[in-house]
Amino acid sequence: MPTLILLFLPFLFHLFSPILPFPSPTCFAYNTSAGLVPGKLNVHLVPHSHDDVGWLKTVDQYYVGSNHSIQGACVQNVLDSLIPALLADKNRKFIYVEQAFFQRWWRRQTPSIQTTVRHLVQSGQLEFINGGMCMHDEATAHYIDMIDQTTLGHRYLKQQFNVTPRIGWQIDPFGHSAVQAYLLGAELGFDSLFFARIDYQDRAKRKVDKTLELVWQASKTFGSSAQIFTGAFPENYEPPSSNFYFEVDSESPLVQDDIDLFDYNVPDRINDFVSAAIAQANITRTNHIMWTMGTDFNYQYAHTWFRQMDKFIHYVNQDGRVNALYSTPSIYTDAKYAADEYWPVKTDDYFPYADRVNAYWTGYFTSRPALKGYVRMMSSYYLAARQLEFFKGKSKSGPKTDSLADALALAQHHDAITGTEKQHVANDYAKRLSIGYKEAEKLVATSLACLSQLSSTGECQIPAAKIQQCPLLNISYCPASEVDLSDGKDLVVIVYNSLGWKREDVIRIPVFNEDIFVQDSTGKKVESQLLPVIDASLSFRDFHTTAYVGVSPKTIPTHWLAFSAIVPPLGFSTYIISSDKGAAAKSGRQTIYKSHQNATVEVGPGNLKLIYTAHDGKLARYINTRTSVEEVLEQSYGFYSGNDGSVDYQASGAYVFRPNLTYPIRPEWPVLTTVLRGPLLDEVHQKINSWIYQVTRVYKGREHAEVEFIIGPIPVDDRIGKEVTTEITTTIQNDKRFYTDSNGRDFIERIRDYRKDWKLQVNQPVAGNYYPINLGIFMNDNTRELSVLVDRSVGGSSIRDGQLELMLHRRLLHDDSRGVDEALNEIVCVQDECIGLTIAGKYYLRIDPLGEGAKWRRSFGQEIYSPMLLAFTLQDKNDWTMSHLKTFSGIDPSYHLPENVAIITLQELENGKVLLRLAHLYEIGEDKDLSVMATVELRKLFPEKKTIKVAETSLSANQERAEMEKKRLVWKVEGNSKGEKALRGGPVNSAKLVEDFDSLGLNWRWSAFTSEQEVCEGTSAILMTKIEELVERKITQRRRDEPPETIMRILYIEILQFPLIILELEYIVVRAFVAEYAA
Structure with missing residues (x-):
């Protein structure tokens, strides 16, 4: 300038x-x-x-x-x-x-x-x-x-x-x-x-x-x-x-x-x-x-x-x-704004970060994977618990979700979920989550018992049913389902769905009996399947149950029971498991393939088929008979040896990923591949080596593969730290390009060895191309796209064309000199026996024709984040069905949310107020069918609640949207960065009101709309006149060249006897509302 x-x-x-000395002050003011x-x-x-x-x-x-x-x-x-x-x-x-x-x-x-x-x-x-x-x-x-x-x-x-x-x-x-x-x-x-x-x-x-x-x-x-x-x-x-x-x-x-x-x-x-x-x-x-x-x-x-x-x-x-x-940053910002300067524009993000040569802070994307998984599990549980608290009604005496909310908030700290804290601090975060879960678990049990209970008074009595849950189901430990049913008792399974759509999923729980069958709430038998519990899973379960719970398991489950559950939106269905030798679940057919066999093995009971080579157990091809996608597909494991810092003092550690060499992990010989087949799913069990075990599942009604892995303890007897990865390899020609999500929302294009804002000097070709993944990663070429979704935060990349790589676990022996002063060497102890941390996790993969993968990434991504919540009670099935609701939904039975909209917050606040956040899941142009405006009928979301008022707020619900927009600063920028006009949701003009509503079969004449802080109120007799006057006034006030509506416009509606409220949701946005309901 x-x-x-x-x-x-x-x-x-x-x-x-020269500066002359200042005179000595006569006073100190x-x-x-x-x-x-x-x-x-x-x-x-x-x-x-x-x-x-x-x-x-x-x-x-x-x-x-x-x-x-x-x-x-x-x-x-x-x-x-x-x-x-x-x-x-x-x-x-x-x-x-x-x-x-x-x-x-x-x-x-x-x-x-x-x-x-x-x-x-x-x-x-x-x-x-x-x-x-x-x-x-x-x-x-x-x-x-x-x-x-x-x-x-x-x-x-x-x-x-x-x-x-x-x-x-x-x-x-x-x-x-x-x-x-x-x-x-x-x-x-x-x-x-x-x-x-x-x-x-x-x-x-x-x-x-x-x-x-x-x-x-x-x-x-x-x-x-x-x-x-x-x-x-x-x-x-x-x-x-x-x-x-x-x-x-x-x-x-x-x-x-x-x-x-x-x-x-x-x-x-x-x-x-x-x-x-x-x-x-x-x-x-x-x-x-x-x-x-x-x-x-x-x-x-x-x-x-x-x-x-x-x-x-x-x-x-x-x-x-x-x-x-x-000064303060507020004063500074106002001064910058008042300067009337034109500013450069940035459109991507600031990942990855390196503070010097050979020091990319990309290791923490994966560090402490068990803590990352625990945080994600508690996050989804908190979302569901708040919903149930709303449907049941908040109790002043508890139990509440507040403790879990506080623990989860602390866990988001940049030295918590990152895995960059000392071990005793990581233990403290986990302890707080556990304490929070315990209280929320009581709330969930009480809510499910009350909501399922039939009461002539309409009030929730003290629940008689003892509702149990299984927070350690991920390590195959569930005492509530591992019960002996041979004495005539029945196991009632309550399956809660926190999503806004009806959902069908396969439920898997460990069981003690083989001669069992499943019925739904109407008494109809449900197709089910038994799969044996593997030895690797049992040993993992026994050690870690003792470590985390303090006691050894009292029973040993013999099988996994799998059955298909259909659950309404924001609701639950009940299933009853009983013992009967004549009507038992089907046991899967088991085949063991050994290394000397040359045959190929086809796996998958539905449209998706995975082809393996029997002699080495390797995945070879992916075939989808519905979409006609057929692709070479390989999956393998490897590890990077962590640099010890002996050359330039930069080791691989909790923060920094500094690989030394890359080593493939070759399966031990002879390779044993066990395939379990059944009507609901097929499983492929593979022992990769003494510390990696993998199960690949293909479900009948799904078109993706689920890969469950058990990794650990990572051996370090050779004094070499290891960073374990999995590689998914295809023939897709992605030309260095791939896409990773931003905190589970937008997908951002990444180009290997390239930065948009400067010419990158490549000194770490692997670590410098790693990016954080919370939802998933995908790559494509002119015909196909490969997507991989994850169950927790990991680091990943496309280091080679045609290949996606995820880092799943890290165990290192040197500190990386960023202040924590502790090697990332996690161990688990039972009495005097301490071993390296073993983790169990999942990822999911799918190949689609070009442009068709977004729907799976978004919809199934919601299912990964919000798995079905399971609760159990041991009852007599006749007594239970006579005294309890068979199914429940918080949404009007005739309604569900659009496919592209999710409820991410439903929380009762204070004084009858409720915080509701709705999220449009798709970016503009992401999907040809679902990257469109969505319409939500708030009135039908909660038919049992009488809505008094709805106000749209900022995302953190601390101010009304209109007030926030009035204060917003609009900055001058260099060049033309406006691009296409952003499409925003909100009130619509009268012509669009008729068109949009008619297309959805809605009676638009009974819809109440208002914008900014205006309130539309009155009886149904004068409602139509007031709406028409309001719409006409708004159309007159707005100039033709007025910019599109703001991202989260205040909607402030007084509801008297209006049958429905309509909202429009724009792309990829999250909108927050505070509603007041009558007591």
Whole structure:
């Protein structure tokens, strides 16, 4: 910018001018009242403390300051010392982020201190930014969890302080996602987003181009309508150089301004300040720069920081070359906006992240896979538990879901789900999840018992049925189903479906008896199948049950029972398992193929056929008889040996993936391939080696393959850490291109050895091409596409054309020098026996004709995230059927959600209010049939509830949408970045009202619509007139060139006797509503 260069020339001249000593102050009242000065470089000093909610210490240890031998950090001290420091000078400011800490502190304060803090918040001295319970990760967290943890913090701040955070502050996560920018940024009402960690090559180029700050348009569907101003810091989230740290034990030189004492240094320190300011200004657009004054767990004695900043502001402004002021990111953002600058545009994301050569932070995409799987399992359970709590009705006395909500919120922290914490901290996160689950489990059991109970009064009585669940079903342990039914008892299985569509799935549970059969709720026999429980599964089950539960299993299941369940949307069906030798389930046919056989083996009872070669047990071909897709398909395992850092001190560790060599894992000889066949599914069992076992399943009614793996303990007797992968190989010619999801939402194109924003210098051809995967990865060519979906966060890539690779497990022996100071070497102990961690997980694969894979990825992806919830009770089937509902749905029996819409939140709040979030699952152009506007009838979602009012809100439900949109900043950008107009949902004009509703067979004349904050109310006699007047007025008010409706428009509807409410959902968006229901 030419004007900016001219502005800085005097500053550069003054750097070499002599500065006279400042006179010794006669009093110690420094002038800190500086505001923004036009035409001068403004240095915004932003005091902050970055407080991890767990990393080297647990969240509670960090708060109280215990376990000091690991780290001297005490957040309680930070907040205690902050308040008097702010009160000492009204110009001082501070920002705070982590609500998990602040809420701990706030609950212990006196009413007087709480009043004081409220005044500090109202005056702007203390500002809450980001506002979630933690600073969540952006690579391994699912978007539903990111929304939930943010909502917990935002609603608390609204209730306690009536504030709505407007700044995103993701300063420490290790790379940044597109979903964070548009969904957890723009859709929260944030005006800007700031962070520190971007690739070192990217940062270097942006410094030269002055593009560290930009406008991020992360959604290809919404473009400029979901943009957010974004700033990456020049280095880290700390002060600009080592000369400006002022914690008690910091080594930076203090401003010594008493000339009666030795070491008077005011001129030198002011020169240091001005030099650092101008250096940053020369890589920044406009005359505003931000200094992040603080770092991890700073301000434990806040006066040490503020005293020095007071002096700098006082003396720097006396010097006059630059202007220094206390500031916040909000003030800084407003100053940037007021500068009327044109900004560059970014449209992709900031993955992967490397902080130097050979140091790609892509290992944490997979680190601690068991914890990642546990978090995902608890996330889906929390979603279902909140639904059941809503249908039953929230009880003040409990049980509740609050404990699980808090535990899940902490688990999203960027040193929690990432797997980059110390082992004892990972244990703490898991413990909190377990405690939360236990309470939620009681809620689910009570809700299912009440909802299934027939009562003449219509009220839920004290449940007589003992409802049990099986949280360790993933390791084949389920005491509730492993019961002896030979004595005449029946096992009632309640299957709950948390999705908004009717669903059919195969249920698999371990059982004790062989002579059993299954009936549905009408008494009709259901087709079922028995499969033997394998030895590998039993040994895995026995050891880990003892480790996690503390007791050995009392029974040994003989078989898996599989049966097909059909469950209504947001509802349950019941199935009854009984013993009868004459009507037992079919046992699968078992065939063992040995290595000397040369035949091929066809597996699959339905449209999908997998072809194996018998002599080596390898998968060879994939055939779909319905779609006529036939493809060479191979699947194998391998591992990367972890670099030990002996050459350049960069080892592979919890954060960094630094492979040394690649080794294929060859199956042990002779290869035994066991095939189990039956009417519902076929299974292929393969022992790959002594520490990898795999089961591949093909279901009759499905067109994908399910691969279940047991990996571990990874051997390290050779002193080599290993990072285990699976490779799926085809002949698809994807030309280096593949696609990975962003936090379970948008799919982003990746190109091997390429970055969109700079010319990549390739130094790690494997690690530098790894990306985070939460939902799935796919690749395609001109005719076909291969998709792989996962059950937890993993890292993956396409390292070779035609091949997709997933990293499933890691065990390493060296620390990667990023602060955790501990090797990623997880072990599990039973008494004195400790072994390396073994994990059990699944992934799913499918090959489709080009353009037809999105429907499976989106629909089945929802099923993976929200598996059927199973509950069991041992009853007499006749007594049960006479006293209980056979099936239940919270949705009108004649209705279900559209295929492209999902309910991601249904939660009863307070005072009869309910939070509902609906998500459109498809991006624009993703699917020819389902990438379209969707219509939802809210009234039919909950027919048993009388709706009083519905208001559309921000994503975190802390403000109405209309209010948020009025405050939104619209930034000027370079070039033409508008592209196609974003298609938005919302109220429609009268012509479209008739057309759209008629096409769906709806009686549009009884539909109530309103926009912004207008309320349509009245009796049915005058309803039609009022709607017509409202629509006509709105059409008249709107200009023909008005931009499309905003992403989450406020819909505020008063419902009296209206039979239905219609909403339109735009592509890939999540919309939040707060509804009030009559008691």
